[in-house]
Amino acid sequence: MKQRVLWPAAVAVALALAGCGSATGNEPSSNSASGKLVVWDWKSSDKTATAYVEKAKADFAKKHPGVTVEFVAQPFDQYYTLLGAAIQAGKGPDVMMFNGGGQIRDRVDALVPLDQYVGPDKERLAGWDAFTKDGKVYASPVTLQGHPIYYNKDLYKKAGLDPQQPATTWDGFTADCATITKATKASCFALGNKEGIGIQFFLSAFGSGILTPQEYDSWIAGKRDWNSPNVKKVFQLWKDVNDRGLNSKGGNSTTMFTDAFGIFQSAKATNIIGLMSDIGHWKDFNEFIGPDNLGVMKSPVITTGATPSLPFDGGIGYAVAKWTKDPVLAADLVRSLTSTDALATFYANAGAVVSDTTVKTTDGGAAVTAIVADLKTGKPALHVALSSKTIELMGRLSQQILEGSVSVDAALKQLGESDRS
Amino acid sequence: MSAERLAPFVLIAPAVLIIVLFRLWPLLLGVNFSFTGDGDRNGAAVGLDNYAELFADPLFRGALRNVGWLVLLLPVAVAIPGMLATFIYLRVPGHRLYRSVYFFPAVLSPVIVGSIFNLLLSFDGPLNSLLDVVGIGPVDWLGDSKVALFTVVGVHVWATFGMALVVFLSGFATLDPALLDAARSDGAALPQVIRHVIIPGLSRTIQFVFVTTMIGMLTSMFGLIYVMTSGGPGGSTYLPEYYIWIQQGQMNRPAFASAASTVLFLVMLVVGLAQVSFLRRTGKED
Known part of the structure; x- marks a missing residue:
């Protein structure tokens, strides 16, 4: 009799434990300690951005050969909802994409100020203001967005x-x-x-x-x-x-x-x-x-x-999360993502007006030439x-x-x- | 305690654990979270501030008012499948075709339905062209705040009434055909048959459809709202769910969104309990 009762009980407990295990097994990964950086964005799955991401990855691999970089492309309409959940949990991607303006300024508490890491890029890139709050820069601009x-x-x-x-x-x-x-x-x-x-x-x-x-x-x-x-x-x-x-x-x-x-x-x-x-x-x-x-x-x-x-500002840019294990490493990835080579590819494939003012745009027709010419007085x-x-x-x-x-x-x-x- | 006494508790433990761990506990966390602040006051206890702000926000009050509209429109949403099921049951010509055609939209996702109707109802779309032909001026179905909510509810009813129709048809299967024949041979006209034979005979089914349609309207309009109006124009098609999503996802105010969720939960609880007690009361009559 005792046996008959105990067996189902044991099975039930085992089932309950298995239930817990499987339901909680989907935590966002943050493995920078093991030489891995996770990037969240909504661009990297676009066909027009593939070559850009490859260029940036290659640039980063030259500097840090042992570190793997994983791009996770999220659907844009849910991006800030997902990011909000990650911020609430205090863990998630090491590097993430932001729109300039309100979207990043509302969330700077979760970000590392980048001023000390991206100093050499300040002259070459335009559009910093949209990623700046209270005098501190929180992301490097990738594109310029304007109207x-x-x-x-x-x-x-x-x-x-x-x-x-x-x-x-x-x-x-x-x-x-x-x-x-x-x-x-x-x-x-x-x-x-x-x-x-x-x-x-x-x-x-x-x-x-x-x-x-x-x-x-x-x-x-x-x-x-x-x-x-x-x-x-x-x-x-x-x-x-x-x-x-x-x-x-x-x-x-x-x-x-x-x-x-x-x-x-x-x-x-x-x-x-x-x-x-x-x-x-x-x-x-x-x-x-x-x-x-x-x-x-x-x-x-x-x-x-x-x-x-x-009228124009920094459009999208990459920021570094506060919870990343090695901010220097993550900031280096941001620098690779805004390197001239990568951005030139992004311009050529996606037609984005990129933040790098040294990228040539003469082949795109009269409209883009006029836009780029107006940037100086914008x-x-x-x-x-x-x-x-x-x-x-x-x-x-x-x-x-x-x-x-x-x-x-x-x-x-x-x-x-x-x-x- | 002997093993026999313990056994029932052990056996229900998994179910209870799962409910407590994955339902009640997160619910309590959410309610608790709604008493904290966002942004600069992240994590700090703010008492009822979120709720005060919530009820001061005309947008949220508008969303609650729209819930009221949904409740008022409920009889229409139940009557349509009821009428159509009656016609099918009475074997109007082509009833077999109608049965499958009516059910078809129920298998489409709200996003697809919304996109189809976005095209049909756009200002220069086919429906307005048709109205133009018959000499009625164009209606901005989704861009006029007086019309938009009713448009979306209409599309929701179109997309979901197939399921209610099937429930009605299964209800008809339990109806005694002898009663219909008796009514007919006594010379009852169609309205009289519906009023005195069909509606009383189907009262349990009608109640069930009322409850499920209500739940459907309150919980699954998000997709249509999102695709068809984005809550607009001027916030006129906001529902609490959409409001919660905007606050959490777009405004980055999770704690405030929790407060709105708690209010929505309470509304649903009141509606749900009212329905349960209604069902129990009518159940006793049988």
């Missing part, structure tokens, strides 16, 4: 306008748009604001044409006056452009990625505020409307006294300076402004409160 206004030269030609000389004033710009719409039915802008991203691009692309240089610089420095007439003008213009029918229809239900880009690529819109790297950039557009038909302009002058410039993008909370709120309010359910003044009041908190 050029792309336009379709072919539509200009069809409407009898000179595609080499786009208007430099707002009135001239909208008059050209009207002419083009009349001749070709193409709307002035392709707008995608389903994710609330349209307003971010709009704010940054036209901000330098509306704010005075002083206002612009104070905005970036964190002194933002949401009640100022010029800030109000940005959001009023956002509404007016839509009310006047300059946008492609249904902006609130059109995704920026990638429906709005599609509208521009199929020549249904004359202009689009695009990106410089990754997607929706000169290389994508070149493929559809041809390198000869793709133009880039800076914001027209909307208020007198404004000096239009190209300034950080206005929306990148905002916290992710304010950005998210701005996205929602921008949709409500387009719908007419929230006034521009009410939106600015909420944004001001969010920005100050």
Whole structure:
């Protein structure tokens, strides 16, 4: 009798223990002690990034032959959720990719300041500001991200306008748009604001044409006056452009990625505020409307006294986790990931405008040449300076402004409160 | 204690351990976590601060209000498969075809369903072209905050009613055909048959479908929301799940997200208990 009871009991206990074991066996690995570095990103699985990763790995292997590097590509839409879990647990990858701006600034507690390791790269690379908080650098920039206004030269030609000389004033710009719409039915802008991203691009692309240089610089420095007439003008213009029918229809239900880009690529819109790297950039557009038909302009002058410039920041970069066993080793990997050779490959394959200012871009067509030429006078993008909370709120309010359910003044009041908190 | 007395406890130990270890304990950790801070106050006890902020946030209140809308729309979501199952049961022409066609969307993932309807319902999409032909102006199905939530719920009902339909059909299998024949020979019209024979005969099935549809609406709309509206426009299609995901994943505020999760858990608990007691009461009547 005793035997009959004890056996099932033993089996049950064994099962329970096995159950625990298998359910807890999936911890993220961090094996830097055994000569291994783990990198998390969302790029390395892209075909266009394969050669870049190989170049960087080779560069690192020359310096540290005994260390293996493992790239773990995460899906982008879950990246920061997964990273958040790793940060909460205090273990995870040694090196990880970040978007510049709010995403990295919100998480610097989990990162190693890189200033002492990446000093020699400071001159060669651009875009550090987006990865800097309180004077300390937390990641090395890989690409530059910005918001050029792309336009379709072919539509200009069809409407009898000179595609080499786009208007430099707002009135001239909208008059050209009207002419083009009349001749070709193409709307002035392709707008995608389903994710609330349209307003971010709009704010940054036209901000330098509306704010005075002083206002612009104070905005970036964190002194933002949401009640100022010029800030109000940005959001009023956002509404007016839509009310006047300059946008492609249904902006609130059109995704920026990638429906709005599609509208521009199929020549249904004359202009689009695009990106410089990754997607929706000169290389994508070149493929559809041809390198000869793709133009880039800076914001027209909307208020007198404004000096239009190209808005750009560090796009993506690699940072080192606080919990890594050997920060020097991990920082060396970051340096390999931003070496000139690797970045030149990334530019050639993915069309990213890379952070390395010595990479040659003359073979890419007129648009990328114009973008790179504008980098010298470019300034950080206005929306990148905002916290992710304010950005998210701005996205929602921008949709409500387009719908007419929230006034521009009410939106600015909420944004001001969010920005100050 | 003798081995015989001990044995039952040992035998239920694995199940209890698994529930306690992997269900209750993490739940308690999550609740406990919701009383701590984020960012600069990471790990520090902040009392009810997260909850105060949560209920002060119009976005979260909007998400809860949308849950209320879902509850109000529940009868529609139950009535549609109920009506269609009735027609199939009454053998309308082509009922065999309809039975499989209606079930088909239930096997598609929300992401695929969402993408299909994104195309169909886009501003310059086929549905609006059709409306244009019949002379009705275009509707921004997913870009108008007054319409978007109902659009998403409609798509959710379309995608999931096949399962409820099958449950209804199995309910019909238990219905006594003699009752229908008797009603017919007494000269009852279709509405009368439905009202006096079918609905009373299927009351248990209808309750079951109510409960499962409610759970489905409250727990599995995330995929559709994510793909179709991203919570927009203007936050009008936020549901608590989506809010939690945004706070944890995009805002990097896990403790605050825990507070929202705890509130969602309590809402689900109240809804679940109400349903259980409802079911128990109607069960006693039989």
